Amino acid sequence: xxxxxxxxxxxxxxxxxxxxxxDVSLEVRNGEILALIGPNGAGKTTLFNVISGxxxxxxxxxxxxxxxxxxxxxHRIARAGIARTYQIVRPFGxxxxxxxxxxxxxxxxxxxxxARNDARDIVTFVGLETYADRPASSLxxxxxxxxxxARALALRPRxxxxxxxxxxxxxxxxxxxxxxxxxxxxxxIAAVAGIEHVMRLVMRxxxxxxxxxxxxxxxEGDPAAIQADPAVIEAYLGAPLGRGD
Amino acid sequence: xxxxxxxxxxxxxxxxxxxxxxLNGYAMDLTYITVLSIGLAYGWxxxxxxxxxxxxxxxxxxxxxxxxTGLLVADLHWYWVPAALVGGVAACALAIPLGYVMLRLxxxxxxxGMFGMAQMVRVLVTAIPAxxxxxxxxxxxxxxxxxxxxxxxxxxxxxxxxxxxxEGSAFGLRLRALREDEQVAATLxxxxxxxxxxxxxxxxxxxxxxxxxxxxFLTYIEPDAVFSSRLDLQSIVMAILGGLGTVWGPLVGGLxxxxxxxxxxxxxxxxxxxxxxxxxxxxxxxxxxxxxPAIAARFARRRGA
Amino acid sequence: xxxxxLAINGVLLxxxxxxxxxxFNIVFGVMRVVNLAHGDFVVLAAVFAAYAFAxxxxxxxxxxxxxxxxxxxxxxxxxxxxxxxxxSELAGAEASSLxxxxxxxxxxxxxxxxxxxxxxxxxxxxxxAFQVGPLSIPQARLLAFGVAVVLSLAFAFLLRSTALGRAIxxxxxxxxxxxxxxxxxxxxxxxxxxxxxxxxxxxxxxxxFLYNLNAQQGVLFTVNAFAVVVIGGLGSYSGAVLGALILxxxxxxxSYFLGATLAExxxxxxxxxxxxxxxxxxxxxxxx
Numbered sequence: 001x002x003x004x005x006x007x008x009x010x011x012x013x014x015x016x017x018x019x020x021x022x023d024v025s026l027e028v029r030n031g032e033i034l035a036l037i038g039p040n041g042a043g044k045t046t047l048f049n050v051i052s053g054x055x056x057x058x059x060x061x062x063x064x065x066x067x068x069x070x071x072x073x074x075h076r077i078a079r080a081g082i083a084r085t086y087q088i089v090r091p092f093g094x095x096x097x098x099x100x101x102x103x104x105x106x107x108x109x110x111x112x113x114x115a116r117n118d119a120r121d122i123v124t125f126v127g128l129e130t131y132a133d134r135p136a137s138s139l140x141x142x143x144x145x146x147x148x149x150a151r152a153l154a155l156r157p158r159x160x161x162x163x164x165x166x167x168x169x170x171x172x173x174x175x176x177x178x179x180x181x182x183x184x185x186x187x188x189i190a191a192v193a194g195i196e197h198v199m200r201l202v203m204r205x206x207x208x209x210x211x212x213x214x215x216x217x218x219x220e221g222d223p224a225a226i227q228a229d230p231a232v233i234e235a236y237l238g239a240p241l242g243r244g245d
Numbered sequence: 246x247x248x249x250x251x252x253x254x255x256x257x258x259x260x261x262x263x264x265x266x267x268l269n270g271y272a273m274d275l276t277y278i279t280v281l282s283i284g285l286a287y288g289w290x291x292x293x294x295x296x297x298x299x300x301x302x303x304x305x306x307x308x309x310x311x312x313x314t315g316l317l318v319a320d321l322h323w324y325w326v327p328a329a330l331v332g333g334v335a336a337c338a339l340a341i342p343l344g345y346v347m348l349r350l351x352x353x354x355x356x357x358g359m360f361g362m363a364q365m366v367r368v369l370v371t372a373i374p375a376x377x378x379x380x381x382x383x384x385x386x387x388x389x390x391x392x393x394x395x396x397x398x399x400x401x402x403x404x405x406x407x408x409x410x411x412e413g414s415a416f417g418l419r420l421r422a423l424r425e426d427e428q429v430a431a432t433l434x435x436x437x438x439x440x441x442x443x444x445x446x447x448x449x450x451x452x453x454x455x456x457x458x459x460x461x462f463l464t465y466i467e468p469d470a471v472f473s474s475r476l477d478l479q480s481i482v483m484a485i486l487g488g489l490g491t492v493w494g495p496l497v498g499g500l501x502x503x504x505x506x507x508x509x510x511x512x513x514x515x516x517x518x519x520x521x522x523x524x525x526x527x528x529x530x531x532x533x534x535x536x537x538p539a540i541a542a543r544f545a546r547r548r549g550a
Numbered sequence: 551x552x553x554x555x556l557a558i559n560g561v562l563l564x565x566x567x568x569x570x571x572x573x574f575n576i577v578f579g580v581m582r583v584v585n586l587a588h589g590d591f592v593v594l595a596a597v598f599a600a601y602a603f604a605x606x607x608x609x610x611x612x613x614x615x616x617x618x619x620x621x622x623x624x625x626x627x628x629x630x631x632x633x634x635x636x637x638s639e640l641a642g643a644e645a646s647s648l649x650x651x652x653x654x655x656x657x658x659x660x661x662x663x664x665x666x667x668x669x670x671x672x673x674x675x676x677x678x679a680f681q682v683g684p685l686s687i688p689q690a691r692l693l694a695f696g697v698a699v700v701l702s703l704a705f706a707f708l709l710r711s712t713a714l715g716r717a718i719x720x721x722x723x724x725x726x727x728x729x730x731x732x733x734x735x736x737x738x739x740x741x742x743x744x745x746x747x748x749x750x751x752x753x754x755x756x757x758x759f760l761y762n763l764n765a766q767q768g769v770l771f772t773v774n775a776f777a778v779v780v781i782g783g784l785g786s787y788s789g790a791v792l793g794a795l796i797l798x799x800x801x802x803x804x805s806y807f808l809g810a811t812l813a814e815x816x817x818x819x820x821x822x823x824x825x826x827x828x829x830x831x832x833x834x835x836x837x838x
Contacts, residue, residue, distance in 0.1 A: 054431075073436075074431035074432045075433075075435055075437065077432075078433055086429070092421070092429070092430075093425060094425060099418060099421075103418060103419065103433050103434075103435060106418065106435075107434040112414060155433065155434055293645075346826060353582075354825055356648060358821075358825050360773065361817075361818035361819075362818070364815060364818045365819055365822070368815040474769075478652075482649075482653075516660060517660065519656075519660030521656055522653045522656030522657030522659070523653070525656065526650055526653040529636075529650050530635050530636070530650075
């Protein structure tokens with residue numbers, strides 16, 4: 001088997017007295033959709049912060065496309081091909097929707113004109129073309145979520161880190177987002193989706209699942225195996241998986 | 246709207262160029278100070294308006310420029326134009342290491358940190374014996390105000406042109422992104438440190454060059470005159486009133502403020518500060534983004550966008 | 551021996567600086583607003599006290615309740631009518647509140663100059679000193695220090711043990727949580743701001759018998775308060791006290807050893823150093 005695109009190896013992070021991540025490892029392959037699930041506070045966002053270079057782990061290493069990236073500045077990691085969205089959306093409020101996306105597009109474009117053109121294409125692709133020249137602060141939450149993804153796509157990433165990208169969406173919108181992630185996967189873009197609930201979709205679209213609880217990896221496997229894993233069920237306080245969402 | 250604004254700006258610029266032919270004495274001095282303040286406002290606008298790093302200490306670079314120029318002219322007998330250029334370069338050279346250190350701070354910490362830094366620079370510069378140790382530096386009387394005025398006008402126009410370029414460039418977009426959310430900008434590939442330092446350097450170069458001219462204007466420089474809080478604050482207010490992070494904001498703010506300032510000073514000298522402060526507060530509440538964005542928004546609404 | 555003397559002077563000064571800084575800290579902690587007019591409240595109270603003493607022989611300590619009340623009301627009005635109106639969109643908030651308090655500072659300085667004129671004044675009150683062996687402890691400084699300590703403790707009690715104090719602390723620490731608990735955040739902010747200016751007025755009243763001041767020196771005291779808060783750590787009241795003591799000592803030693811000119815730079819140098827080395831201050835919250 002070829003080398004994984006992303007390899008997180010024994011990463012640990014502590015804040016003050018709290019161990020946010022303990023010895024967490026996982027792998028993502030090209031084009032794979034990995035669901036990172038766990039209750040709130042399990043460490044999903046912290047892991048994303050480590051991978052994207054925003055946070056330096058106390059221990060462990062992260063390899064992306066064969067290179068060790070711990071200690072790299074966030075912009076360098078972004079240029080290398082890792083893009084992320086934020087759980088609480090953070091648009092560049094006073095910039096237009098196109099400009100929001102153009103920032104990322106600058107990495108691959110040769111001029112700002114080209115960056116804006118590329119950005120427009122992506123804005124259309126995510127269905128925000130009517131708002132293209134409006135300030136991002138004028139968008140609704142759902143639209144902002146799409147903008148988050150659009151900005152990430154502008155980097156032409158090989159790996160997308162999606163942090164709670166479903167939160168706050170209606171069921172129809174969630175299905176739409178799930179389809180979207182599947183389409184990206186078909187194009188060879190891998191994704192790690194951090195999700196707290198909405199298990200039904202998780203089961204449907206992910207190739208593999210890693211379960212975090214209180215900073216530790218407690219299970220890993222394909223959807224069917226995870227559903228049956230007693231440790232996972234216990235972590236979610238006995239809530240049945242794949243039903244009732 | 247764009248064409249209208251450009252036409253008005255062109256008219257103002259032509260008037261400014263012709264000023265020395267018609268004015269002298271107090272009116273000319275006032276015009277010079279106005280242009281100087283507008284130039285300072287443009288310099289300030291880059292680091293504070295576009296990059297979002299509000300600084301209360303850019304006057305440090307103005308003072309450094311003034312003293313560097315003053316020393317070259319007074320002690321080494323340089324001709325003032327290259328001396329003023331060196332003044333600008335010196336300020337910029339100081340800004341780069343300073344920026345690496347100070348730009349790690351954010352928000353009000355950076356603002357006040359720069360204030361403290363400016364005070365420190367002032368103390369250190371005036372402690373050097375060569376600068377007359379606080380008792381001032383005398384320069385030989387120059388060619389009259391005209392030369393200095395055109396130098397200042399040229400720098401000011403250059404600053405406007407630079408701002409226009411920034412507005413439309415990739416650099417400007419990166420700055421605005423980091424202003425909105427620095428961490429997100431970094432994860433979207435923006436080299437934030439490099440962008441910030443560049444902006445900071447430009448925001449030091451402009452006051453540095455202007456300070457060089459000011460030394461010639463005063464011909465006698467002493468610390469409080471060139472590390473002048475009043476000039477600093479005046480340019481900050483101009484930029485904010487006019488519109489932070491816009492191309493025409495500092496110009497509009499500068500012109501408006503000078504007129505208001507003149508009228509108030511003439512008619513209410515005793516309570517000038519009170520009215521000035523009160524007006525600033527009122528304007529901020531009424532037009533929180535400044536004059537230019539408010540006008541732009543009005544036009545956008547008329548067009549039905 | 552001279553060192554001990556300098557130390558004592560520094561500590562006594564620190565006590566009053568601490569009071570000023572507490573007021574500044576509460577505003578910064580609760581609302582992330584740097585009140586650039588803070589120093590003007592201090593100075594105006596001082597100048598007012600000096601005039602009241604000169605005109606009517608009123609003891610500045612008796613004036614304390616008056617200046618504190620006036621400071622409170624003024625602060626409440628300023629927040630309620632002005633500061634609340636500012637947009638709190640993402641990147642605009644800090645710049646606009648800085649600018650607003652900046653304009654306010656001009657306004658207050660101007661008002662002070664208009665009402666009281668520009669002369670340097672102080673209250674010649676308790677000009678004697680206690681002699682403890684070779685050390686000389688100025689009575690005025692000791693009194694100011696004592697009152698400052700009492701007021702600071704009262705303030706600390708307010709924060710720790712009253713419902714209002716808890717509301718203030720909750721809003722500073724976790725805005726969303728406070729909102730979720732149903733706290734009227736706007737009202738808390740107004741009260742916090744008013745408390746900040748009231749405490750500033752108290753500190754100023756005390757300073758009137760320590761220094762010669764004029765209406766234009768507000769900036770100095772704002773920077774001082776900011777420096778103390780930075781050194782001691784944002785959000786930490788005990789840190790502010792510690793910071794004030796450090797600053798008081800620094801100013802005392804610096805002016806003796808470095809002379810007046812360089813001593814001016816000492817507090818700035820200290821606070822920049824702290825900003826760079828320990829951005830959270832000595833006791834402040836960890837910057838995430």
